[in-house]
Amino acid sequence: MTRVFSGIKPTGHLTLGNYLGAVRRWAEVEQYETEALFCVVDLHALTVEHDPARVRRLSRQAASLLLAAGLDPALCTVFVQSHVDEHTRLSYLLECTATDGELRRMIQYKEKSARARVSGDGVRFSLLSYPVLMAADILAYRADEVPVGDDQTQHVELTRDLAVRFNQRYGHTFTVPKATRPPVAARVMDLQDPLSKMGKSHEAGAGIVYLLDDADVVRKKIMRAVTDSGREVAYDREDRPGVANLLEILAACENGDPGELAGAYESYGALKKDTAEAVVELLRPLRKRHAALAADPGYVDGVLREGAERARGMARPVVDSAYRAMGLLPVG
Numbered sequence: 001m002t003r004v005f006s007g008i009k010p011t012g013h014l015t016l017g018n019y020l021g022a023v024r025r026w027a028e029v030e031q032y033e034t035e036a037l038f039c040v041v042d043l044h045a046l047t048v049e050h051d052p053a054r055v056r057r058l059s060r061q062a063a064s065l066l067l068a069a070g071l072d073p074a075l076c077t078v079f080v081q082s083h084v085d086e087h088t089r090l091s092y093l094l095e096c097t098a099t100d101g102e103l104r105r106m107i108q109y110k111e112k113s114a115r116a117r118v119s120g121d122g123v124r125f126s127l128l129s130y131p132v133l134m135a136a137d138i139l140a141y142r143a144d145e146v147p148v149g150d151d152q153t154q155h156v157e158l159t160r161d162l163a164v165r166f167n168q169r170y171g172h173t174f175t176v177p178k179a180t181r182p183p184v185a186a187r188v189m190d191l192q193d194p195l196s197k198m199g200k201s202h203e204a205g206a207g208i209v210y211l212l213d214d215a216d217v218v219r220k221k222i223m224r225a226v227t228d229s230g231r232e233v234a235y236d237r238e239d240r241p242g243v244a245n246l247l248e249i250l251a252a253c254e255n256g257d258p259g260e261l262a263g264a265y266e267s268y269g270a271l272k273k274d275t276a277e278a279v280v281e282l283l284r285p286l287r288k289r290h291a292a293l294a295a296d297p298g299y300v301d302g303v304l305r306e307g308a309e310r311a312r313g314m315a316r317p318v319v320d321s322a323y324r325a326m327g328l329l330p331v332g
Helices: 015-034 042-047 052-068 086-095 100-104 105-117 124-140 150-170 217-222 241-254 258-262 269-293 297-325
Strands: 001-009 037-039 077-080 145-147 178-180
Touching: 001 015, 001 124, 015 052, 015 145, 015 217, 015 269, 015 297, 037 052, 037 297, 042 052, 042 124, 052 077, 052 100, 052 269, 077 297, 086 124, 086 150, 086 297, 100 105, 100 150, 100 258, 105 124, 105 150, 124 150, 145 150, 150 297, 217 269, 241 258, 241 269, 269 297
Parallel strands: 001 037, 001 145, 037 077, 145 178
Antiparallel strands: none
């Protein structure tokens, strides 16, 4: 069976973009058709200035939302990255395999380090090296596939390069994974800036639908979404990005085709109204289930504990073999 690894970073409240672009497919497809591991990658949240209490709170919230979205611990492995030491053990070996040049070419490093310099914050070394930790997340489990959005494809390519290089130098140790993408709404855009991704880490939330926003807030944000010049409702990502974003959201909610949906509307207002209602109904059961889980933290802790034990059992033999292959003495 194909093994899949996916992670979600607790740097902000999860958004509609996270759900439509990744989490819903994890719940509806991957956990049934693959051997799937889903991880709250909390160590990645430490690469920039952060509040420790907030990271803990968002990590628990992210895990609860994954379960609320339909991930079933009986079908898949749900765990927190820092609970499994093999991630950091393997990361150092891969740092000894990666080069400075290929890490500095990472687009996210360039963007985030530039923002850190502008704000006056120092650029942490972990911001440069975290794609190696991401590679360790994947390679430790010999994952075959990594479902990602467009912005993470470069990191999976680095993971592939590191796996091939390690295998060639030290003997076959890792599976070389491939990136996969969902067919619709792989990248939901900000409602106020349809040229930018709907990111959970953004400070301004007017264009971001959070999974825990109540129904009225969701409606207000979508009804205020930026559209385009002209009046015709047409699906054109380049020339009409605002309308295209709404059509893609609506299509993802209804499992439809954005191009076909465009023909059903004569005004932006009607499109916004239907999109808002579709999103509200899509998130209603998730929010209800999350409220129940938030009231039972012991259950969530138990799922994460069992998930970490299962993940550790898969990762430890792989990482131990990488240590031996690289020339390190075994313990005892």
